[in-house]
Amino acid sequence: MKKRFWLGLALASLMTVTAACGGNGGKAATGNEEQGASNAPVEEEKTYTIAISQIVEHPSLDATREGFLAALKDAGFEEGKNLTVDYNNAQGEAANVQTIAQNIASSDADLAFGIATPTTQSLVDEVKDKPVLFAAVTDPVDAGIVPQLEAPGGNVTGAADTNPDAVVQTMDFIAKEFPDVKKIGLVINEGEANTVVMSGIAEEALAKHNIELVKAPVANSSDIQTAAQSLVGRVDAIYITLDNMVVGGVDSIIEVANENDIPFFSADRDSVEKGAFATVGFKYYDHGYEAGQMAVEILNGKNPGEMDVTVPQKLDFIFNLKAAVEQGITVTDAMKAYVKDPENNIIE
Template identity: 50%
Template sequence: MKKLVMKAIVLLCIIGLISACGTQSSSTSEKQYTIGVTQIVEHPSLDKAFEGFKAALKDNGFVEGENVKYDVQIAQGDMSNNQTIGTNLVSKKVDLIFANSTPSAQGALNATEEIPIIFTSVTDPLGAELVKAMESPGGNVTGTTDTHPEAIPSMVDFIATQFPDVKKIGFVYNSGEQNSVSQIEMVENVLKEKGLEAVKVSVSTSAEVKQAAESLIGRVDAFYMIGDNTVASALESVLKVLYDKDIPMFAGELDSVGRGCFAGYGFDYYDIGYEAGEMAVQVLKGEKSPAELPVQYPQKLKLVINKKAAEEMGVELKSAWDDMAEYIN
């Protein structure tokens, strides 16, 4: 009997040790992560990118409320707030910073060269001096860009071939956003190749956007909405002006088409946010450092036409577009 009791005690001890080891392993794997989120302004494109980012982390075991906490801070378009946010996140010693926009990434990088930074919605990572090279970023920053190499040429070609009466195209943009300046330069170069002219008006805040759009009426044949955060936050005010005057507005990204622009070549910001999230997963797991992860371009490019917007802007749909575009109502 004593032998049986001793064997039982030994067995229970072994089970206890195994259970303890299992508990220790589980605890180690369930490390708590804090991810700082800096975003220059709230608008659908950036918000969808953040949704995609969180989805990628969740799909890889980093679940909000369980082992991940997001510290989300919005700069409301204020560059001073933007820099303060970067400093605040660094002082909190977050495990990783998700920078959603060019100014957000620049502000984060100004605040730290140690904490990993994964960006998205950045138009020109090289021009913004975020990375040393697209293939080899070389520092603590990498991510996904919101510029597809074929997006602008494809959009301009569509305008030139399908709208022969359009000669002058209006642009409203914030010259304080480096990403916007880069896009304007790219669009102007392509427009010149097609014999088209860009007419530009610069703004500093979203409050100036409607008046800027109105100042272009009578001077241009169409509008082109680049990926500008300031204008995007006030897009509906521009659309109202154009609907009243039957002037078509083209877009450099698809969320603006969904909000009421006529047509655009682009991609879903959710997708580039998701791709940025997958990069963050590799960093958090210790598999790669930002320096080892090449900057990624959007993977899916398509032409989308908004039928309701076409009607509002006096654009007659052509059957030739059926094979070229995806329609939304």
Template identity: 50%
Template structure:
């Protein structure tokens, strides 16, 4: 009898030990995520693209992926150089990252060309379908998806606001890099909106940021207002345009809210940090098993009019209470 009781006690201890071991393993798996490696390529640094990247990383952190712990990020900036841009894409593909984030159209196109095996997310893209990054917005197909920064009404609303803020304006000066596919699309939509508003577009193109100031100066006397689209080359040197706008009293309408904060006069826009955050949430889904082809492309859901009050003063715009009533005002 004593022998039987000893055997039963021993068996009970073994079962408890086994249960304890299993609980510890389950608990460990629940509390710790595996270490992941993400490559990030960005065509050029400027506040909007930087904010998108910061939002992406913030979403990962909120989901439990944190740099220095279980997240390794390899961030590379092409500095506007297309050859460098392609080399970065190829290196990130060869480095066997768990996921690659491409910020801006040129970066995304290079990454999509470089790998069909690694999941790709993109953000700050004007036209994902036109850029051949996805098959459609609803069903991306392939190994890429992400977020577009083109709200259907953003350009039209900004152009329409010209008539409210500068009633006597007739000609809209546009500066853009015609080598950026996203800019070509943006300018096409802007010209359609300009014509519909009864205005005339006056274009000048550049290929590098060093040409931006001269381009702005060439529009003095030919344009009543500036419109700066979401062009990475121009926006990276936006202060060159704004210096001319301030000196010559030419209101500078811009393509996104961050450029208003930097001294542009007005835009209908959104926060790029939020756009990047949404992209980061997609990254979490992919890291936890979902395929890019299963995630529809996202885009900003709302717009707000943003006005820089200081820029209005410097660029010769007289603001009324009626103009400001529905706007977010910065630069006070």
């Protein structure tokens, strides 16, 4: 009886040990295993890096960058979370432009973004193994950035920042509403390809109205005020294109225009907000946002070479009424009628 008792107890113990070991290959069960949890590592959220090359800081280009990043954030690509932004400013120096492009080419960035023509040209020359996107480029075909606007092929696409109609509309407006204007002065850095293209469009449009375009060339930003002053007494109005160097020094031109009652027209909204009288244009923030939407598509796998280069479509006249007073301009109801969205585009 006693032997049977101890034999039964031994067999029960053996069964208990076997049950404890058999379900896990001889290892003690952990709490996670008992609940059916996996020991596989948790996959981390993918992160992305965008390298930006901007030619110089001025309101239009800064707004382009801000809009670009806002579009990415709205699509879930947020700096500090799953997006790293490598921002580089060339400070208007050609040597910096090339160095930045070379650094981006050798980096592990997922996408390179050029803001303005010179920086984009350098990126296209240097970056071959990653997508290149651009904005604030006036004529990407003439600048050799893409071979055509539709499905440009390769690894490059972007958003051009001018619609030739905007320049033509501005010149036509001057000819009709300022009949005394016979000569228009253009402060111009002819080293920028986009400037040469736009000045040619303006010159052709003005020729149809028998208005002469008088150029005042600049080689660096310190020349801008002198160039503007050289136009006093020689022209009846002043105009600037999307010229990065000149736009960066636009305060000097505004000062000359105001002191001498010379109507001053620009090709960008930001210069009007600062003190030029009028333009036909758009918000550069919106332009950058559009480029950012293209970046989202590329990061999600779309081939940039299959994406058409875009141009601004929502053009409108933009007036600065305070600047009009400073420059001796009487803004008529007929002028105001040009503006489609007066609430946003008539600045008081």
